[in-house]
Amino acid sequence: MYIVATPIGNLDDISRRAQQTLRDVAVIAAEDTRHSGRLLQACGIVTPMVSLHEHNEQSRADTLVRRLRDGDSVALISDAGTPLVSDPGYRLVYAAAAAGIRISPIPGPSxxxxxxxxxxxxxxxxxxxxxxxxxxxxxxxxxxxxxxxxxxxxxxxxxxxxxxxxxxxxxxxxxxxxxxxxxxxxxxxxxxxxxxxxxxxxxxxxxxxxxxxxxxxxxxxxxxSENDGTVGAMDLRTLLAALLEELPPTKAASVAAKLVKRPRREVYALAVELGGAYDR
Known part of the structure; x- marks a missing residue:
């Protein structure tokens, strides 16, 4: 099985190896076959496609793994870029790996x-x-x-x-x-x-x-310096919420701004958002 990166915009970014792989495999699993069909058409590739998206990945993975076990080769592509990066496909890769299928990346755009x-x-x-x-x-x-x-x-x-x-x-x-x-x-x-x-x-x-x-x-x-384990790294909302239980918004914002080294105006706006609508 091949994990093939495809262009994120410019069609000229598809590699010769990616094109050859897509021509040679028995089937291409694509996130959206209509979308990927335009890429294949531009490259003159006529390999059959099947859809593999977030709603059918589990059932489609079982089918594709059976084909892989029977000797077919499969390429996985997404709508754009490198598959599995905020795209479906990991269930198929997991199932193929568990079945002992060799999985090769065809790197490219991301x-x-x-x-x-x-x-x-x-x-x-x-x-x-x-x-x-x-x-x-x-x-x-x-x-x-x-x-x-x-x-x-x-x-x-x-x-x-x-x-x-x-x-x-x-x-x-x-x-x-x-x-x-x-x-x-x-x-x-x-x-x-x-x-x-x-x-x-x-x-x-x-x-x-x-x-x-x-x-x-x-x-x-x-x-x-803001991530050194001191009070400066404290979650601002958590700190403000605690201070607002004891102090009016203006004072709570002033104290919090000093502790976390953030602009007082910004911290005061958050204090108001958290419910400190007036000084008491």
């Missing part, structure tokens, strides 16, 4: 690696978080869990949530955190925006074109 390569942020160590939760509360909670992560963060986001996601990152990580918004990588309208989160929020919200397409985000990790 939006994660492409974004890291142009970000200009530390890339020797990074964390891939995939897509953030769609609901605002869950998204904010997940970001708070990553506040003190010192490695660069790589995330994916959709066009209709990009502005809200950046606002949440600005509120949780702080407006000065460096980040990169990579949009439509390898495509005609590719753009890469770099800067502090508050600047990126303004740029994206102020330009409708910057809210279209597919996005890969790279966020600088927390400075080591």
């Amino acid at each position: 939006s994660v690696i492409a974004a890291l390569s142009v970000a200009g942020l530390p890339s020797d160590r990074f964390v891939f978080e995939g897509f953030l939760p769609a609901k605002p509360g869950a998204r904010r909670k997940r970001l708070e869990q990553l506040t003190n992560e010192s490695r660069s963060l790589v995330l994916l986001e959709s066009s209709h949530r990009i502005a809200a996601a950046l606002r949440d990152m600005c509120a949780v990580f702080g407006p000065r955190r460096q980040a990169v918004v990579a949009r439509e990588l390898t495509k005609l309208h590719e753009t890469v925006l770099r800067g502090e989160l508050e600047v990126l929020v303004t740029q994206v919200e102020g330009d409708a074109d910057q809210q279209r397409g597919e996005f890969t985000l790279v966020i600088a990790g927390a400075p080591e």
Whole structure:
């Protein structure tokens, strides 16, 4: 079985080895056969396809493993990029490996690696978080869990949530955190925006074109000084919630801002959000 990377935008990025593999196998398992059909047609590949997506992966994996055991070769592709990276396929790979099938990668495009390569942020160590939760509360909670992560963060986001996601990152990580918004990588309208989160929020919200397409985000990790095990690394919401039980919002925000070394205005806004609507 072959795990074949396909272009994330520019069709010329497909390798000769990937094309030959897709021609030679008995069947191609594709996330969306209609979408992948356009790629195969452009490359002159007529290999039969079957669908393999999140809703049918388990049953389809059983069928494909039987074919592999019978001697057929199978290629797995996703809609774009390297399969299994925020895409279905791991159940098939697991089942094939358990059955003793040899599994070979045909490497190639990946939006994660492409974004890291142009970000200009530390890339020797990074964390891939995939897509953030769609609901605002869950998204904010997940970001708070990553506040003190010192490695660069790589995330994916959709066009209709990009502005809200950046606002949440600005509120949780702080407006000065460096980040990169990579949009439509390898495509005609590719753009890469770099800067502090508050600047990126303004740029994206102020330009409708910057809210279209597919996005890969790279966020600088927390400075080591903020992740040294002291009170400065404390979860801001947890700290504020405790302080608000004893202090009015202005005082609670002032104390918390000093402890976690964040702007007082930003911390006060969070204090109000947590329910400290007035000084008592």
